[in-house]
Amino acid sequence: MRTPLPTEPTRRDADNGLYDHGCDLVAAASAIRRAAGAPEATRAVPAVLGCMESALQELMWAAVALEQTSADHLEQNAHEHPSARTWARWTASRSDAAASQPGS
Numbered sequence: 001m002r003t004p005l006p007t008e009p010t011r012r013d014a015d016n017g018l019y020d021h022g023c024d025l026v027a028a029a030s031a032i033r034r035a036a037g038a039p040e041a042t043r044a045v046p047a048v049l050g051c052m053e054s055a056l057q058e059l060m061w062a063a064v065a066l067e068q069t070s071a072d073h074l075e076q077n078a079h080e081h082p083s084a085r086t087w088a089r090w091t092a093s094r095s096d097a098a099a100s101q102p103g104s
Helices: 011-036 039-076 084-099
Strands: none
Touching: 011 039, 039 084
């Protein structure tokens, strides 16, 4: 008899998935760098630059989310780490300040 697969992703799956996406990001950037030197790539330049702009915007928001996730984790586990509460407040205030900047 087979064991049913869990329907909810585990914390480890989320960790691995996030890391895998980071690796995919590096691989894609490397592939774009290699392909960019080909003379035949000229027609794709405007589209690729648009993709890069969109990707950078998404990465900015991903960085904000990662910072908030880290701050939340530290805040929730402050009892385990004496300086965690201070760190969590500091990173949260940085995220709030970045989010309130014009153009964000």
